[in-house]
Amino acid sequence: MKKYDAIVVGAGHNGLVNACYLRRSGLNVLVAEKNDWVGGAAVSRELTPGYLYSNCSYVCSLFRPEIMRDLELPKHGLQIIAYEGGAVFTRDGDYLASYRDHHAHRREFARFSKRDAEAYERYSRDVTRQCRFIQPLLMRRAPDPASFRPSDISELLYLGKKFSGLGAREMADTLRFWTMSISDFLDEYFETDVIKAYLAISGIIGTALGPMSPGTAYVLLHHYMGEVDGSVGAWGYARGGMGSITKALASSFVASGGTILTGSGVHKILVSNGSAKGVVLENGDEHFAKVVVSNADVKRTFLKLVEEKELPTAFVRSVRNFKIRGSSGKLNIALDSFPEFPALPKESTCVRGDMHFTDSVERMERGYDDWKAGRWSADPFIDMMIPTAMDPTMTSPGKHFMSCFVQYCPPKVEGRDWTEADRDAFAETVISQIAEYSPGFRDRIVHMEVRTPRELEAEVGLTEGNIFQGELTFDQLLFNRPVPGYAQYRSPIRGLYICGSSTHPGGGVMGAPGRNAAREILSNLSRDVSHVSDAHDVI
Amino acid sequence: MMSYDTIVVGGGHNGLVAATMLAKSGRKVGLFEAANQLGGAARGHEFHPGFTSPGLAHVLNRLHSDVVRELGLAHQGLTLKTANAPTVALALDGEHLVLRGSYGASVEGNLPSSEIAAWQSLRKQLFRHASILKRLFDDFPPPLSSASAIDILKLAKTGLALRLLGKVEMREFMRMILMPVADVANEHLGDERLKGLLAFDATLGVRLGPRSPTSLLGLYYRLAGELDGVAGGQAIMAGGMEHVIAALEKSACLAGVTIRTGATVARVLIEGEAVKGILLADGSEVSAPLVVSGLSPVTTFMSLVGPRHLDTGFVRAISNIRTKGDTSKLHIALDCMPRFSGLAAADHAGRLVIAPTSDHVERSFNPAKYGELPEQPVMEITLPSMLAKAAPDGACVLSANIQHTPYDLKQGWPSAKPEFYQRVLTILEKHAPGIRKTVMGFELLSPPDIEARYLMTGGHWHHGELQADQIMMMRPTYAASRYATPIPGLYLCSAGSHPGGGISGMPGLLAARTILKSART
Secondary structure (H helix, E strand, O other), X not given: OEEOOEEEEOOEHHHHHHHHHXXXXXXXXXXXXXXXXOEOOOOOEEEEXXXXXXXXXXXXXXXXXXXXXXXXXHHHOOOEEEOOEEEEEOOOOOEEEEEOOHHHHHHHHHHHOHHHHHHHHHHHHHHHHHHHHHHHHHOOOOOOOOOOOHHHHHHHHHHHHHHHOOOHHHHHHHHHHHHOOHHHHHHOOOXXXXXXXXXXXXXXXXXXXXXXXXXXXXXXXXXXXXXXXXXXXOOXXXXXXXXXXXXXXXXXXXXXXXXXXXXXXEEEEEEEOOXXXXXXXXXXXXXXXXXXXXXXXXXXXXXXXXXXXXXXXXXXXXXXXXXXXOOEXXXXXXXXXXXXXXXXXXXXXXXXXEEEOOOOHHHHHHHHHHHXXXXXXXXXXXXXXXXXXXXXXXXXXXXXXXXXEEEOOOOOEOOEOOOHHHHXXXXXXXXXXXXXXXXXXXXXXXXXXXXXXXXXXXXXXXXXXXXXOOOOOHXXXXXXXXXXXXXXXXXXXXXXXXXXXXXXXXXXXXXXXXXXXXXXXXXXXXXXXXXXOOOOOOO | OEEOOEEEEOOEHHHHHHHXXXXXXXXXXXXXXXXXXXXXXXXXXXXXXXXXXXOOOOOEOOOOHHHHHHOOHHHHOOOOOOOOOOEEEOOOOOOOEEEEOOOOOEEEOOOOHHHHHHHHHHHHHHHHHHHHHXXXXXXXXXXXXXXXXXXXXXXXXXXHHHHHOOHHHHHHHHHHOOOOHHHHHHHHOOOHHHHHHHHHHHHOOOOOOOOXXXXXXXXXXXXXXXXXXXXXXXXXXXOOOHHHHHHHHHHHHHHOOEEEOOOOEEEEEEEOOEEEEEEEOOOOEEEOXXXXXXXXXXXXXXXXXXXXXXXXHHHHHHHOOOOOOOOEEEEEXXXXXXXXXXXXXXXXXOEEEEOOOHHHHHHHHHHHHHOOOOOOOOEEEEOHHHOOOOOOOOOEEEEEXXXXXXXXXXXXXXXXXXXXXXXHHHHHHHHOOOHHHHEEEEEEEOHHHHHHHHOOHXXXXXXXOOXXXXXXXXXXXXXXXXXXXXXXOEEEOOOOOOOOOOOOOHHHHHHHHXXXXXXXX
C-alpha cells in the first residue's frame, strides 16, 4: 500500500501526457499499466527477431507540438520524419501519386483532370479555413451549454465569437461542412474517381461510417488538423516506430520523478462516499490517491473499473449509449525484401508514404455496406505503409516492416465471435489485394501479425478495438464527448477523471485529451497551470 | 405588353400561396403555370381510364395553420375532418402495429406493455424536441449576420424554450439532433416493427439510410409538421390533394390573382441588374418589377435566369445543391379493394408502411447509393379511393411511395421499370394475397418521370435534398436563403427554400411576407 497525489490508470499516450503535466506541477504521480510495456496503442514491439513493429497506431501527425515542447520530448529521443509521398494504385495499372509539395501534388492531379487540379486550390483553401477554425478548440475545454457557470459561459462566448468572426458566408460553409458526407463534399470540387477516393480516405479512417455518411467531412478535418514540422495536414513517422512517442513520454515522466508500474492492471477504482480514493490492482495491491485519472475508454472505465452502484443510473445509461464501434483491423508484416510495385516508376518517392488500392469512393462505400451486414469488407480499404523505407532503425538493412490498416472489420462476425479461421480468411483478403499490385509479395513475408477488433481489445484494452475510443460523430463531439454534462474530463465521482480519446477532442495520437484533462485537474486542485502551454497560433 | 406588379412563376401550392398573399396586399399579381391545371405535384390525373391518382403527394401532414388562416382556406371549402389517419406498420405475419392519434398517441398490436411505455416516452421526447425545431421551421431561417433586433429576440426565445426543457433534456436535444434514427430507436426500443417504421419515416424522400448520421432530422421534420393544429397529425385527403388545391385556387381568385395556365415561362428577363419581367415560351413578354419563382432554385437560376447574370461562386453553390430524387410514385388501378392480411377493414384507410425492420430499410437504401435498385424496396401505401370517388364503383386506387429508386439509375429507367414493378407487386402480393389478379392497370413514376411531368429538378419532392447541410439558412444556399436572391426583384418561394418540402405552403407564405416587409422599408 502506498499513497500518491494522483494515480493514472493506463500508460497510453494520453495517460502519460496527463501524468507528465501532473508531475510537473509537483504532484506525486503513479502510472499503473496492465501490459509489461508502456504505450497503449502507440508502441514499437519486436514481435519477430530483428523487426520492430508499430503494431497499433502507425503514423504521426496529430501529436500536438505544444505538448512536445512542454514535455521536452525531442530531448527524450522523439523524432518525427515527414513522409515524402504516397500513391493510390488504380485497377487499370496506373496510379495517383501524392507529394508533400503542393504544386507537385497539383500537377499530379492535372495528369487526370485539369479541372480537378484547379479545384484542388479551392479545396485546399476551404479545408484550411475549416482547420483554422477548429484547431484552437482542440486545446480547450468544451463548454457545457446547459450550464451557467462563468467558466462555461466565457468558453461559450469564445466559441460564439470565433464562429461569428468567420463572417456570414463562411459560417454557412462551416455549418455545411460539419454536417456533410465527405463524398458529397468532394463532389462539390472534383470529377475524377481516384482523386475523390484519395481525398476521401481521411474521412473514414477509424470511423464506423462510409464516405457517403453525413459527418465524414468532419472526420477528414480531424485527420487534417495535425502538423509535422509546422506543416499542417502533413503526416510522418516516429523514428523507431510509434513506441518512440510513448517511450519519450515515459522517459520525460520518470526523469521528472514520476513512478510507472508495468504489469499492473487495475482491477477496480476504489470509491468511498462518492469520492475516488485509489485503485486495486489485479494482483490485489492497493494504492491510494485522491485523484484517479483513467486513460481507459469511457465504457471500460465506468462499466468495468467502477462499481455500478457508485454511479447515477442516468449516467450509466449514457455511458452504455456511447458508441464505440470496432470498424478496423490491422496486418503487421515483416518482409525480407522491399516489395515491388510495377505500376510505379523506378525510385519513386511514393513508397515513402501511404499507399492504397481503393480507386473509387463507391468501392469504399461498398466495403462499409459489408461491415454493416456484420462481415469484413470483401474488397477492403487498406492504408499501407512501409516506414522502414525512411527509418533504418526498425529492421536490419534490406529488411522491411509493413503496416496495413484495414477497413472495415467488424467486432463480431455476423453476430458471433471471431474464430481463427475467420482471422485467416480476413488476412487472406488483404494479402491477395496487395499481391495483385505487387508480384511475388507473398514470398517476401517472414512473419505476420493479424489483428481484428478482438485482438485490439484484448491487448490494448480498446473497447471493440476502436482506435478513437468512441465514434467521432456529432452526438459524441465537443460538449457531447463522451457524455453530455460530463464533457470536461470529470465524472460523477469526485476526484475521478478520464483523459483518454473518449474525451474531447477525441482520437488519434494527439495528446490533447491528456493535456486538457491535466489542466482541468490542476485547476480543480487550485494548482499552478503555467507549465501547460496554450495552443499556439495556427497555420 | 401585359404588365403586373408581381409575377409568380409556377402554380404549385407554394406559388398559389405567395400569389394570393401578395394580391391580398393590393398588388396586381399574375400567376403563370405551364400545365393546363394548377397544383403542380399536388395535382392528380387520370392514370388509367376511370382511375385518378391523388397527386404526387398522398398524405397531408404539414399544411400550416398560418396558411389556412391567412388565406381563409376553411371558407373556400377546405375541410380537414379526416385528420389523424392511422399509420400501420405492416408485418408479413399479419401482426401489424396500428399507430393512432397524432403519430402513435396510442399503439395497437401485439406489443408488451414495457415496449408501449418505451414508445410513449420516446414519442414524447421526440415531440418535445420537434417543438423546439418547429419554432425554426415556422419562421424565417435564423440569420447568420446583420441580425435585426427581432431576429435576436426570436433566437433568444428559441434558446429560452430549449433551456426550459431542463438541463437534462436540453443536453439530450443537443446530443440527438444530428444522430442516426437507427441509433436513437435502438437506445429506446426493442420492437423491430416500430424501429422499421421510424427508420422509414425519418428517411422518406431523402437519400439517407436509417444508420446515416443526421437521419433523425427527417423524423423531427415530420413531427414539427402539424395538421389542423395537431402536431404530427396526418390526413389522407378525400379527393386527394385536389381538394387543397381547389381551396387555394378559390382563395387566389378571390384575392384577384390573374391565373394563366398552359403558359410556360421560358426566361426571367433581366435589365441592367434587376428583374424586368418574364418571357413566355410562346415568345410574348410580360413585364413586372418583381418575379417570384415557385420553381426549384436550380431550374430558376440555371434555366430561367442563366449563369451569365450570376457570379461564379453563386452558380457553383446552386449547381452543388443535391437534387436527385430517390422516391418513385406507383399508382395501381385495382378492380376491387385489396385485403391486407390481418388488417381491419377500416384501417385500410390509413397510411400503410412496409418497412419491417430498420436494417431492412438500410438494405433497401444501400443500392441507391450506387444508382441501383433495391431487391426489397420499402414503401408507403394509401388507398385514396376509399375516401372519395377516384375509381369506378367497387374498384380501387392504390397509391404508393417506393423508396430508394435513384434518379440516376445506372441501368436506365426504361429497361429497369417493368422488372422493378413486378418486384414491387410481388411484395404487395405477399401482404395482400390476390392483389396481383385484380390489377387493371398501373403507372410507375420514376424520379425522371416526376421531373418530366412536374418540372421538378431531379424529380425530387423537396426541390433539393432536405438534409442537415441543405436546411434553414443553407437552403437552397446561403446567399438566397431568405427568399430574396442576388438579383434585385427576383424571389424564391418553392419547397427548395426554407422550411422545405411537403404540402405546407410555408415557403410561399414566408416569401410573400419577405416581399411585403421589404416593400414597407
